[in-house]
Amino acid sequence: MKTINALIVDDEPLAREIIQTFIDKVPNWTVIDICINAEEAYESLLKHDIDVLFLDIQMPVISGVEFLQSLQNPPLVIFTTAYSEYALKGFELNVVDYLLKPISYSRFFQAVEKANAKFLTKNEALKTREKEHNYFFVKYEGKLLKIIFSDIIYIKAEQEYSYIVSKDKPLLVSMHLKLLETILPEKIFTRIHRSYIVPQETITSIYGNTVQIGDAIKLPIGSKYKENLMQKLKIK
Numbered sequence: 001m002k003t004i005n006a007l008i009v010d011d012e013p014l015a016r017e018i019i020q021t022f023i024d025k026v027p028n029w030t031v032i033d034i035c036i037n038a039e040e041a042y043e044s045l046l047k048h049d050i051d052v053l054f055l056d057i058q059m060p061v062i063s064g065v066e067f068l069q070s071l072q073n074p075p076l077v078i079f080t081t082a083y084s085e086y087a088l089k090g091f092e093l094n095v096v097d098y099l100l101k102p103i104s105y106s107r108f109f110q111a112v113e114k115a116n117a118k119f120l121t122k123n124e125a126l127k128t129r130e131k132e133h134n135y136f137f138v139k140y141e142g143k144l145l146k147i148i149f150s151d152i153i154y155i156k157a158e159q160e161y162s163y164i165v166s167k168d169k170p171l172l173v174s175m176h177l178k179l180l181e182t183i184l185p186e187k188i189f190t191r192i193h194r195s196y197i198v199p200q201e202t203i204t205s206i207y208g209n210t211v212q213i214g215d216a217i218k219l220p221i222g223s224k225y226k227e228n229l230m231q232k233l234k235i236k
Contacts, residue, residue: 005032009041010056019054022108038062047234050075052115057081068093076118078111136183138173149188153202154213157195190229193222
């Protein structure tokens with residue numbers, strides 16, 4: 001089983017220590033980072049691949065509930081709090097579990113088991129989708145041609161057409177880059193410029209406003225696309 005990366009967010013030192021101690025006892029779980037407020041937690045989520053978030057509800061400035069509601073693609077969440085009246089809110093936000101402080105290890109382990117089950121289900125569903133949708137078709141020379149996502153090196157806009165550079169051969173297809181952007185999975189591809197889309201895994205380096213693809217290809221980064229690129233690559 002894959003190691004599950006956990007993030008602890010709590011403004012109470014003792015609560016953070018207890019949760020970390022409990023996580024250290026769980027096989028295949030590891031604490032990636034510990035934060036004391038929502039601002040630190042947001043920065044951590046940008047830098048790390050977090051699978052499970054232990055999130056305190058009662059925090060200064062931004063509460064755990066407000067923080068969770070602000071996330072577009074949150075990891076699995078286990079709420080922790082000293083106030084039982086928030087249980088319904090946790091249910092409405094579809095969190096994995098709701099732990100009432102002081103947290104016992106037996107109750108903590110129940111939450112971990114729920115997270116393990118959800119994590120496995122989520123991964124299996126993702127693997128199935130990736131297997132089913134690892135390609136798309138384009139019209140090319142009077143026929144429909146299959147393009148495998150992993151074969152694409154980069155795509156360049158050519159007015160109303162798009163130039164798909166792949167491991168096989170470059171293709172000029174009758175599809176606007178904006179349409180291709182809606183077809184290609186966000187997890188794999190990123191628009192780096194008004195004229196370019198690239199798979200993240202082909203990027204070997206970034207220098208200023210330029211990305212390098214492989215050993216020799218250099219492509220520009222548009223200013224309006226740079227922040228999104230850096231977030232997806234988890235670069236601060």
